[in-house]
Amino acid sequence: MNYRLLFRAAGLAALAISLSSCSGNRDNGRDKGPPEAGFITVKPETVPLEVELSGRTTAYETSEVRPQVSGLVKARLFTEGSIVQAGQTLYQIDPSLYSAAVNEATANLANAEANREATQARANRYRPLAEIEAVAKQDYTDAAATAKQAAASVAQTRASLETARINLAFTRVPAPITGRIGRSLVTTGALVTSNQADPLTTIQRLDPIYVDIQQSSAELLALRRSLAPGGGGQRVPVRLKLEDNSEYPLEGRLEFAEAMVDPNTGTVTLRALFPNPSGILLPGMYVRARLAQATSQGAFLVPQQGLSRTPRGEATVMVVGADNKAVERKVTADRTIGDKWLVTSGIAAGDRLIVEGLGKIRPGQPVKPVPAGSPPASGKAPPGAAQGGSRPAARG
Structure with a gap:
């Protein structure tokens, strides 16, 4: 065997591999162009501003039943906890x-x-x-x-x-209103008088039912000042969250706001009216009420992935500039509406807001703007796109 020829062939093979590797490295180092930036075009909207406030339920009508003549109670003629009708006889006093x-x-x-x-x-x-x-x-x-x-x-x-x-x-004590009657506070044979302070029983009308909502006067003033004129309304829809965090199925409406502030708590009472046909709401229940007290005119709803915060807490977004360069802007975003930020200043109608590919983009860097949700430039379908055509994953 000619070892010299063998060594020469091995050297040529190593040189070829080395040249191929260097060529590949040069190819990989080539500039592939600016990164893609998935954008959305923002437009102003009229956005209802919701607040969530604590409150308690209150009966629509309450009547304490008292005797108007004196005598011994001969009979109780109602079932405790039932619905009684106005004029129905509740007690019979000895006549x-x-x-x-x-x-x-x-x-x-x-x-x-x-x-x-x-x-x-x-x-x-x-x-x-x-x-x-x-x-x-x-x-x-x-x-x-x-x-x-x-x-x-x-x-x-x-x-x-x-x-x-x-x-x-x-001597026949009637129900003054229609509603659900409570327990009887007297029994058969009890002596009642026409001027007694204690009621015989209490009737409450629970359908509809009031919800008294408490809001701090400072929050109410700040909210009204931040809104456009005419943005506030009194008769607005209200939704309830019950004590077990479940949603009350029926919608109520705001009736009025008291024209005074409680000096002890610094709050204003708002009263809402709710239908209660099933009797789910009972007087004294603690609830959370969500209501849109007003609307913000000309605001922008920005997806959460399109907004970031600086170490100082300032909100910023990235937009595509006129020369297709990424431009960072400071914006005002003090609250969320659902899964989006409410931006009230810092961007304008028609701005192309970058929401995809932000991890590869720096301010002032040229970008390739594409509508958000577009397939990647490689043309390869993202994983899962073949089954059911799911939306492509966000860039970056």
């Missing part, structure tokens, strides 16, 4: 004394009417006799006065009878 008072007043009225008839007849007989001076005119005058007194007595006893009948009716 014996009041029934006797009606009978007495009826007899007094009959007596007064009989006396009126007798006195009126006497006055009628004396009148013609007085005219011919068969009797003294004073006798006729006395008879006529007695007849008028008897008529007045009839009216008086008739009023007494009406009072007795009203008191008898009050």
Whole structure:
């Protein structure tokens, strides 16, 4: 075997590999052009500004049931916790004394009417006799006065009878409003009085129901100052989040805001009205209310991936300049709306905001602008695009 020829062939092969490697390195080092920048064109919008505030539910109507006459409770005629109708009898108070008072007043009225008839007849007989001076005119005058007194007595006893009948009716204690009745605070056989302070029970109307919302006066002032004139509204939709973080299915509306600030808490009370047909909301429940108190005019909604913060907390975005160079801008973005930032200054309508490829882009660097979501320049479909045509992954 000729070892010299073998060594020579091995050397030529190594040289070829080395040359090929150097050529590849030069190819890889070539400039492939500016990086792609996926952009969106921003446009101003009218954005409702939502706030989430704490509140408590309050019954639409509340009535404390009290007796209007005194006596012993003979029966309770309702089921605790049920819905009662206005005028429905709730308690029966012993009517014996009041029934006797009606009978007495009826007899007094009959007596007064009989006396009126007798006195009126006497006055009628004396009148013609007085005219011919068969009797003294004073006798006729006395008879006529007695007849008028008897008529007045009839009216008086008739009023007494009406009072007795009203008191008898009050022995059946009615429901003053329609609503859900609470527990009974008295039992059968209890003595109740017409001027007692404690109620017999309480009725609450819960459909609809109020939600009293508390907002600090400072926040309310700051919000109103930051809005365009006419942006605020009082009758606006309100959504509720319950104590277990579930969403209340029905939407309410804001009724009014109190025109005063509570000096103890520094808050203003807003009252919203909600339908409550299923009785889910009960008085005293703690809730979180979301409402759009006003709207921001001419603001921009920017995807969160398109906005970054400096170490000092300043918000910045990257836009495509007129010469296709990346331009960094400081913006004002104080709040989020859903999954986007609300930008109120720093960008203008028509700006091309970079939201993809930001990891490879520096301010002042030339970029290749493409609409956000476009396939990469290589033309290769991103993983998963063949199944169902899912959206390409964001650049960078």
